[in-house]
Amino acid sequence: MPYRPEQIEPKWQAFWEQNKTFKVEIEPNKPKYYALDMFPYPSGQGLHVGHPEGYTATDIVSRYKRMQGFNVLHAMGWDAFGLPAEQYAIQTGTSPALTTAANIENFTRQIKSLGFSYDWDREINTTDPKYFKWTQWIFLEIYKLGLAYEHDAPVNWCPELRTVLSNEEVIDGKSERGGHPVVRKPMKQWMLKITEYAEKLLEDLDGLDWPTSVKEMQKNWIGKSVGAEVHFKIKDKIDLEFVVFTTRPDTLFGATYAVLAPEHPLVDQITAPERWQELNDYKEFCAAKSDLDRTDLSKKKTGVFTGAYAVNPANGQPVPVWVADYVLMSYGTGAIMAVPGHDQRDWEFAKQFGIEIKSILDGVEVSEGAQTDDGILAHSGFLDGLKVKEAKTKMIEWLEAQGRGRASINYKLRDWLFSRQRYWGEPFPLMQTEDGEVLPMDPKDLPLELPTVATYQPSESGESPLAHCDDWINLTLPDGRTAKRSSNTMPQWAGSCWYYLRYLDPHNDQAGWSSEAEKYWMPVDLYIGGAEHAVLHLLYSRFWHKVLYDLGHVTTKEPFQKLVNQGMILGENNEKMSKSRGNVINPDDVVKAYGADALRLYEMFMGPLEKAKPWSTTGLEGAHRFLSRFWRLYVEEDDKTTSRFTDNALDEATERLYHETVKKVTDDLEGLRFNTAISQLMVMVNHLTGQPQFNKNLAKNLALLISPFAPHLGEELWHRLKGGDTLAYETWPSYDPAKLVAKTLTIPVQILGKHRDNLVVPPGLSQTEALQLALKQDKVVRHLEGREIVKAIWVPDKILNLVVR
RNA sequence: GCCCGGAUGGCGGAAUAGGUAGACGCCAGGGACUUAAAAUCCCUUGUUCGUAAGAGCGUACCGGUUCAAAUCCGGUUCCGGGUACCA
Structure with missing residues (x-):
C-alpha cells in the first residue's frame, strides 16, 4: 500500500483521543516539562498556516521530551474575548457568545486535524465564566493592593463607528477599519499601576532565555x-x-x-x-x-x-x-x-x-x-x-x-489603561455607590457574568451596550444605598495575562490554581509565539505574574523561562499572506492534499524557526515525497511489511550513520533546529533506500526518531512493526559516542590555504606521519615543485596546511 | 533620526570555541521503467576558462588580523523589525 495520510492520520487522532494518550497529572517523582503555545483568538477566518508553525514546534518538543521521560504539560485554549465577534454582533445582532462558540468548534477541528499532543482535558476558554471568575479575582487582588485606580484619560473615540478604539486600531489618526476620523475624548477609565513594577520588570529580564530583540524592545518600552x-x-x-x-x-x-x-x-x-x-x-x-x-x-x-x-x-x-x-x-x-x-x-x-x-x-x-x-x-x-x-x-x-x-x-513606561467601552469582555467586579464610593465585590460572589443585551450598539456617548442594561447595572445594597456597576469591561489582554496558570489546574473551582500544581509545573520551560506580542502581552503578563508573586500566589518571579518567536510564513511571492494579495494558504487544503505530517514536516524544514520564510508548494511536495519514501522503507505495495528487514548486524557505514543521526537529531531538537534535524533524517533515509536489506531494530528506532515530526506516520509504522499501542512513551533512542568515530578519515591537504588534495587515513595520525603521507601524493608533489616548505600546520584529524615559499 | 537583526547558488537554506563553502530540499537538465503519461528510481547541477586532466574566481561591498576568514576586527551599502520630540 502506498503512503496514505488520509487513512492513517484520522485513525491515530481517534486513537489518541479515545485513549487520552496525552492526559497528564502531577507526578512528583518525574521531572516536568511545560511547553506552551500562545493560544489563539478563534477568528472566523479559521487557522492560517502561521498557527501550525509554532504549534508544531512545541508539539515536537513535547513529544520528544515525553520520550525522554519528562512529564509534559501541553495544552490548548482560546483567547476568545475580542473585537471581531463584537463587531459582527453589532452588524448582525448575533450574540458574540454564539459566534465565538462556532469559531472555537472550527478551530478545534482544524487543530485536532494536525495531530498535536495536547491534553484536551485542560482546554480553557477566557470567555467561560468558570475561567473569567478568576480573571476577576486577580483584578480584585490587584485592586486590593492599591494598584488599580480610576482616572479620566483621553481615549480614541470614533464617532462614525460609535466606539472606542485601542491605539493599535488607530492608524495615522484614522480608524483601521473604514478610515474614519478618530478624536481624543476624556473618559473615566481603570488604570493599573504597572509603573510601580518598572524596575523589577527591567531587572528580571536579565535572567530570561529570550531573544535579545524582545528583551531590547521591553527595555526600550520601559525606558x-x-x-x-x-x-x-x-x-x-x-x-x-x-x-x-x-x-x-x-x-x-x-x-x-x-x-x-x-x-x-x-x-x-x-x-x-x-x-x-x-x-x-x-x-x-x-x-x-x-x-x-x-x-x-x-x-x-x-x-x-x-x-x-x-x-x-x-x-x-x-x-x-x-x-x-x-x-x-x-x-x-x-x-x-x-x-x-x-x-x-x-x-x-x-x-x-x-x-x-x-x-x-x-x-x-x-x-x-x-x-x-x-x-x-x-x-x-x-x-x-x-x-x-x-x-x-x-x-x-x-x-x-x-x-x-x-x-x-x-x-517612559506609563500606567496601563485597563478599561474598554465594550460588551464582549470581562465585567469589572466592582460597584460604585450613589455617593461615589467604590466597593469591590465579595470574591465568593464571582463570577460576575455578562447580561444578555437587546442590542450590541454602543451608545452615542461611547458607553458600551452594558450601559443600557438597567437590571444589571443598577443595584441596591443591603444598607439601602443604590450603586452602579461599570459599563466598561477589561481589555483582551486580561484573559491572556494568566492563562498559563489556569492550564495547571483548569477545573479547580476553589482557586485559579492550586499551589501544589503551581510548584510542580511552573515556570513555563518553553513559550513559542509570534513576535507581535514582544511587548504588550509579554509585559502585561510579567506584570501580573510579579503581582501574584508578591502576594504569594506563585513561587517564580518570572512566568516564561525560555521564549522563542516563530518567523512569519510569507506567501509564495515572498509577500505577507493576505486575502487582498491572493496568496493565502489554507491548512485544511494542505492537510487534505498532502496530510498533516507533510504540513508539519514541511513547515519545520523550511528554515530556522525564528526566520520569516516564503511558502513553496513544491517544497511541501518534497516533504510529502520524503514521507512516502520513509513509508516505503517499511511497507510493500501489497501492504505487507517489507521483506528487507533482517536481524543481521549493521554494516559499519550504516551503523555510524545511524549513531550520527541519533546524535544530530537529539542535539538539534534540544536547540530547536528542526530543519537540520529533518535533513539528517533525510540523509539516513537516502542511505537506507540504497540498501537491499537493513536491520529491523534500526527501523524501529527510526520510527521513534521521526515520530515527533510526523507522529501519525511514526505511530503507524511502529504499530506495524511491533503491534501494541502508542509509541508516545517509548524511550528515545540513544547513541554510542564510540560508534561515531570513523575508521578512515578524509583529511584535506592545503598548500598556502588552498585545498589541493585529500589524505584518506585512519584517525589519530601524528603530524610527521601526515606530512610523510602527503608528500607521497602526486598532486601535493606537483604543487610543491620548486618551493620550500616553511611550516606545516596540522590540526589532528582535521586539516593539513603547508606554508611554502 | 535612533535601537535591534540580517545579507551564502536559479530558490528555501547548511556549515561559526576560524579548518574541504554550498549538507538537505526545491527548481532545471539528462537517463531508466512505460505503448504513452503520471508515479518511482538513477545521474548532473556555484561560476569562468578548458576536449580533458586541471586551473582561476566565489559567502552584499572595501580594507585588516591569521598558516587558514561565510565565521574575528574597522568602515560602507542595501533589506527586515521596533520606536518616534521620553529631556
Missing part, C-alpha cells in the same frame, strides 16, 4: 533614564517654582531657557498678562493637534514665550520660560531645562526663536548643531575641568547640598 530633578524658581515671584527632570545635570550652566508643557499647571500663574491671549491660543492649537500632526516628520518646533523668567540655580542667571509642545506633560515633570548647546531638540528650538546657544564643553563648537558627546567642562564654575560623568555626580551632590534638586530616575 529607564537616570538623572536629576532640578528646582527652578520664578524670578520676582520667589514662592513659585517648577521642577525639571534632566539626564544631563552636568550641563546646568549651559541652560539658557526653560520649557513647560502646554498643559503644565504653572503656565497660567506665570504668564505675563499681555501674553495671556497668545498663550491661550497656543494651548488650544496644541490640544487640537491630532495624532497625524504629531507624527508629521517635517514639522517645525512651535512655542511661545510666557514673559516670565526663571533663575538658573547654578549661576543665578535669569532664563526665559517658554511653553512648547515638544515638552510632554506625560513624561518626567512636564518641564525641562533647555541646553541648546548639548541637546539637538533644544538647539533647533533655540535656533528658531533666537535664544542664546552656549557651549559648556572646552573647545567644543555648537553653532552648527548640538554636541552631545563626552568632553571637558568649561564655563561651568565648580565643574570646570571635569568630564561629563564626574560632573554629573558633582552637580547632583551640589544640588542636594543646596536643596535645589536631587538624583532621580524616570521611566
